[in-house]
Amino acid sequence: MTTPSQHRPAPPRARARRHRALAGAALLALTALLAGACADPEPPSLFADGRVAVGVKNDQPGTGQETSYKFAGFDITVARQVLAGVHAEPDFSSVPSQDRSTVLTHHQKDLVIATYSITDERMKAVDFVGPYATTSQGVMIREDEAGTIRSRQDLKHKRVCTWEGTTSGKELDKPAYDDIEDYPQQDASLCIKDLEEGRADAVSTDQMILYGFTQEKDSHLKVVPGILFGSSNEYGIAMAKGHRADCRRLRDALRAYITSTAWEQDFANSLPAIKEQEPHWQTDFKPSTESIDRLSCRDHPAA
Amino acid sequence: MTAEDGDRQDRSAPPTRDIHNSPTTHGDHSIAANDIKNVIIRWVMHPSARWLPLLLACAGLVIAQALHPSGPFGQYLLCTVLAGVALVTAAVRVLIRRSSGVGFVGALSLVSVLATVGGWLAFQHGAAHADIDVTGQVVTAGTQPLDDAGNRSLVLTLGESALKEPRERLRLTLAIDDHDPSGPTCLHRTSATVYLVTSGVAAQEEQMHSGSTVDFALGARTGSVRIQLTLKTGRNCQMDVRAASAVLHDS
Numbered sequence: 030m031t032t033p034s035q036h037r038p039a040p041p042r043a044r045a046r047r048h049r050a051l052a053g054a055a056l057l058a059l060t061a062l063l064a065g066a067c068a069d070p071e072p073p074s075l076f077a078d079g080r081v082a083v084g085v086k087n088d089q090p091g092t093g094q095e096t097s098y099k100f101a102g103f104d105i106t107v108a109r110q111v112l113a114g115v116h117a118e119p120d121f122s123s124v125p126s127q128d129r130s131t132v133l134t135h136h137q138k139d140l141v142i143a144t145y146s147i148t149d150e151r152m153k154a155v156d157f158v159g160p161y162a163t164t165s166q167g168v169m170i171r172e173d174e175a176g177t178i179r180s181r182q183d184l185k186h187k188r189v190c191t192w193e194g195t196t197s198g199k200e201l202d203k204p205a206y207d208d209i210e211d212y213p214q215q216d217a218s219l220c221i222k223d224l225e226e227g228r229a230d231a232v233s234t235d236q237m238i239l240y241g242f243t244q245e246k247d248s249h250l251k252v253v254p255g256i257l258f259g260s261s262n263e264y265g266i267a268m269a270k271g272h273r274a275d276c277r278r279l280r281d282a283l284r285a286y287i288t289s290t291a292w293e294q295d296f297a298n299s300l301p302a303i304k305e306q307e308p309h310w311q312t313d314f315k316p317s318t319e320s321i322d323r324l325s326c327r328d329h330p331a332a
Numbered sequence: 333m334t335a336e337d338g339d340r341q342d343r344s345a346p347p348t349r350d351i352h353n354s355p356t357t358h359g360d361h362s363i364a365a366n367d368i369k370n371v372i373i374r375w376v377m378h379p380s381a382r383w384l385p386l387l388l389a390c391a392g393l394v395i396a397q398a399l400h401p402s403g404p405f406g407q408y409l410l411c412t413v414l415a416g417v418a419l420v421t422a423a424v425r426v427l428i429r430r431s432s433g434v435g436f437v438g439a440l441s442l443v444s445v446l447a448t449v450g451g452w453l454a455f456q457h458g459a460a461h462a463d464i465d466v467t468g469q470v471v472t473a474g475t476q477p478l479d480d481a482g483n484r485s486l487v488l489t490l491g492e493s494a495l496k497e498p499r500e501r502l503r504l505t506l507a508i509d510d511h512d513p514s515g516p517t518c519l520h521r522t523s524a525t526v527y528l529v530t531s532g533v534a535a536q537e538e539q540m541h542s543g544s545t546v547d548f549a550l551g552a553r554t555g556s557v558r559i560q561l562t563l564k565t566g567r568n569c570q571m572d573v574r575a576a577s578a579v580l581h582d583s
Contacts, residue, residue, distance in 0.1 A: 149513040165567075196515055203512075260569040262516045323520035330519035332508065332541030 075139045075268070075275045076117040083108050084124030084138040088218045091241020091300045092144050095123060102241070103299035104264075107161050108142045110291060111266065114282025115275075125216060127194030130154050133269045144238055146196045146262040147324050156272070158279040158325050159265025160316040161287070162296070166197050166258040167236040171224060172249045178231065181256050184209050187230035190220035197234040200259040217242075224250065235262050237314065240302040254306065263316060263324060276326035284321050373434055385444035386422035389415065392448050396455050408458045414451030418444050463503075463581040469494035470575040477511035477570035478563040488526075488575060490557040499580035502550055502557060507576035508542035510569075518569030527560040543576070550580075 086093030191198035201211040223229040421444040474486025538546040
């Protein structure tokens with residue numbers, strides 16, 4: 030039942046007030062819509078559906094190796110540990126060294142965790158979370174050559190294999206190493222084959238990778254402890270730019286992982302050869318949290 | 333009251349004050365003051381005086397610009413504000429109608445002239461104490477890239493020509509970069525010790541990273557500035573060092 034007053038038309042002043050209120054609300058809604066349309070669209074989180082496409086190496090025992098469709102190595106362990114910190118799980122697939130940047134910029138992978146060194150140049154193209162490990166560039170030889178190649182001088186006029194898309198090859202191209210006959214191969218496995226079959230006298234890349242090869246069953250290869258090239262490489266987890274919120278979440282997860290005892294355990298499990306042969310492995314290969322803060326989620330390293 | 337009474341009252345009442353000329357009623361001092369006042373009023377209201385504050389303000393601006401003042405805009409903020417006030421009030425004075433009150437016209441002219449004078453003084457002060465950018469005049473002596481072994485030092489100098497206008501301090505910002513940006517980065521492991529070794533000034537030592545700034549005291553009259561730089565970086569790192577910014581300034 031309605032009262033007579035409900036049927037009575039509203040007075041003109043009340044109607045005008047209502048119209049003004051409606052117009053105001055419409056204007057507000059329109060402004061909000063326009064603001065939303067003009068603002069930079071927030072990209073969806075890489076971890077939103079709990080699965081992350083991770084590019085890894087498949088031919089580097091100890092760091093990233095695929096055997097019977099199963100990936101293993103320190104990179105793989107780091108991926109699992111850090112992604113667990115952001116409640117996501119990795120879907121691994123292999124990526125060649127020379128494609129590590131393009132699979133990210135072309136959105137074919139969400140992350141690349143593939144012994145990928147952080148450089149100023151790469152930081153302009155992709156974002157890094159890291160370092161999760163630090164290593165120097167070294168040299169690996171056949172065990173039967175251990176008596177003849179013991180120092181940098183012994184590499185004069187020797188054929189040293191490196192592979193494309195790595196900082197190691199670029200380092201040996203510097204004039205300081207003109208007396209070394211370095212040559213590039215397409216990937217690590219071809220270099221190892223060349224070394225084993227005598228076409229190369231040595232293979233040079235990061236010691237973490239080299240020690241991984243020496244761990245292989247029936248390996249007759251050896252890392253020469255006294256030979257180091259260039260400055261330390263810092264391995265980072267790479268991702269396409271434009272995901273800084275995800276990057277910072279991953280950085281925090283990595284920082285928590287590095288400061289826990291799990292890092293040492295995982296490193297020693299994946300690369301027992303380093304634990305056996307490098308007495309200071311915990312200080313030489315483990316990065317500091319300060320370096321994580323200075324290199325993660327930036328376009329340029331912070332000093 | 334009759335009309336005669338009214339006339340009598342009018343005659344006995346003091347005459348109404350003539351603001352333009354009342355020289356005889358309040359003593360000698362008042363006569364002189366009123367004379368001056370009248371002169372000012374005549375000057376202010378004179379048709380040819382309309383343009384004078386604007387011309388003065390414009391002349392000040394043109395001369396200031398012709399002197400090419402150095403230093404950041406912020407140091408000339410007061411000067412700019414006063415110049416704006418001078419120009420606006422002078423423009424209003426020009427545009428104002430003849431019927432406006434003497435007080436208002438006088439105030440506009442006064443404000444414009446005072447703002448012009450104040451702006452000029454502020455400009456002179458700004459120019460005398462302005463920051464001087466001498467980045468391009470820093471000479472780097474030493475072989476680059478620097479490394480962690482035998483080649484860790486270089487010397488940054490500022491010659492007499494850079495220091496011809498005396499300033500009390502030097503604000504120096506360093507840029508340190510990886511020599512090879514495509515190689516592993518060393519920037520986060522690199523720092524530099526800078527040491528001011530200029531005669532007549534107490535030696536000063538500071539630790540710096542890339543992008544950080546130090547502020548050295550230079551003393552009253554420094555003929556040249558010499559800064560010794562020693563780099564500390566990671567093993568086998570090669571770094572390039574340059575002065576990203578060098579600014580002479582007063583405290």
